[in-house]
Amino acid sequence: MQEAELIKQAQKGVTSCFTQLVTRYQVRLYSYLLARCHHPEDADDVLQETFMNAFQYIKSYQPKWAFSTWLYTIARRLLVSRHKRYYVAIEDVELASDDTNELHSLDHNNFWRLIKKYVSADCYDALWFHYKEDKPIKQVADILKKSESWVKTNLYRSKMKLRQVPALSRLLEEL
Known part of the structure; x- marks a missing residue:
């Protein structure tokens, strides 16, 4: 069944259709949440709450x-509203010497984890949605409640900042 039809049926109260929507999105949404939470259990909780809210509304x-x-x-609103408990505070940091081992073994698995050290939370979200989730600029702006020009500017600035980290610049070319 097409997504639009699943949504219409879910809006009519057909829980099996909503379950299919959950199945389609739970892995990607969990990946997004896991990248922002301190513990996998926290990501599980926010994931469950996200789908409960989605079902309710x-x-x-x-x-x-x-x-x-x-x-x-x-999901993002839930993370922000539970800031003190769930949302990983991301600050700009300088490349420390203890990061060199992580940089030498850099691959796609820890690429996003390392990016969090160099860009703000909003910029990280913009990078994630645009490059990892393949969302167009307009959708990224809608999710983040920012203007399209903010998204474009901060994607560019973030990529320029990340290119200054030698090991990251190699993988950034693939974005």
Whole structure:
């Protein structure tokens, strides 16, 4: 069944259709949450709460937005509202000598983890949604509640900043 039809049926109260939507998005959404939470258990909790909220408010979903954008917005709001408990504070840091081992073994598995050390939380989210989730600039702006020009500017600035880290610059070329 197509996503639009699953959504319509879920809005009518057909739980099996909502379950199919959960199945389609849970892995990607969990990956997003795991990258931002201190512990996998926290990501599990926020994931569950995201889908509970989505189920509760599915009737308010409007098809003018992508369903994934709506879900990520719910998840991001939950993270921000639980800032002290769940959201990993990300600050700009200088490359420390103890990062060199991590940089030498850099691959796609720890690439995103290392990026968190060099960019702000909002910039990290913009990079994640645009490059990891393949969201267009407009959807990234909608999720982050920022302007499209903010997203474009900060994607560019973040990439320029990350290119200054030699090991990261190699993988950035693949973005």
